Amino acid sequence: MVLFYYIVFPGFLATFIAGGVASWIERKLTARIQTRVGPPFLQPFYDVRKLFIKEITIPEHSSRSIFMISPIVALASISVVAAVVGLNLINPAYGFNGDLIVCVYLLLIPSLCVILGASASGNPLASLGASREMKLVLSYELAFWASLAVPVLKTNSIRLTDIMSFQALNGSIAGSLSGIIAFIVAIICMQAKLAKVPFDIPEAETEISGGAYIEYSGPLLGFFKITQYMMLVILPLFLLEIFWGPMNSTVGILKYLLLLFVIIVLENTNPRLKIDQAVKFFWFGLFPFGVVSIILAILGV
């Protein structure tokens, strides 16, 4: 039964299909904002299907095992997070104590696998992409954990189902002043975690020819793409579970679509930041706001 939750629903397969739809919404909305037509509905699935029929090329000077294992580990860990987050949405009895912390730790693994895989590629441009991703992770993780402290302080619990039932009784965390500041900080950190413009520094296509993914081809690149699609579904749902209150079926889907819309509009209206601008923005711009929201939460506002 656990295997069913992990592999089929709500784990790998269901989140992959939902992620393909979310990725299509992103590309179609981007095209519409640029007054273009945009790709057909199944385009993300065509892309992944095409990647799985290409041959795998492994560079000569790479660390072979790490290079090949990183995409698979990224996919496995994001499937676990998908199972935990999805099960909490369906049936609150399926959580366990501490699953908030487990989810945030597991969400770090895809970025870590990108760093490992890029460092194992044996290409100087890939190592540039890896170092940029490392700096980006160092900068946004601080503000992210600061914003996550607010729901934990307000509900006195680190269990997702407790936070959701608290919000069902007392109104959503994003309704209070500390909650809304923390929610906005968390949304901007999510934009960096998804590696979307203005923070798509590690994968800067025009600057460093694909950056961290430059040597990946075929099915290995396919695993990374599936991981990106799944993160586009899981991260907003995770933030909505802890910040924006009860997630019933239709209201929950509307809230998720609103958050996806915010991500896409942010992506289309901003230029890409340089890595030192991004680090300064997270450490000295967002982290103080996170600290202010923690203080307000302790004071009870």
Added chain:
Amino acid sequence: MDKGKILSRSIWVFHFASAACNNCDIEIIDALTPRFDLERFGIKLVGSIRHADCLLVSGIMNEKGATRLKFLYDIAPKPLAVVTFGSCGASGGLFTNSYNFYGPPDKIIPVDAYIPGCPPRPEAIIDGIVKVVKKLRTVRCVM
């Protein structure tokens, strides 16, 4: 499992410009603008040859370009379609009698389609893409 058919739905293009006058390079970018919008066919420009399904060659092959073109073709994951762009790609264009002209790209790597013009109009580019897609869907195992 027909690889060509699966490939024809989502073609990622890597643009290799060697000693080009840049006119063709501008025309490639403007085929992606809203008026002609190639992304609705699943076509996208990628930054790395390892991600590419189509190698788009523009410009003259001099000594540097010829060695690098061969290298790029060798490291690209197959199945791959090669398309030469412009009259420089087809036969050398203006520069046929030049001192550093090593020959058109089809002397170095096998070419699947030619897009004529100096520079090709976007309509000619779309016609060339139709040729490539038809070839991918009918000929087995394009390399």
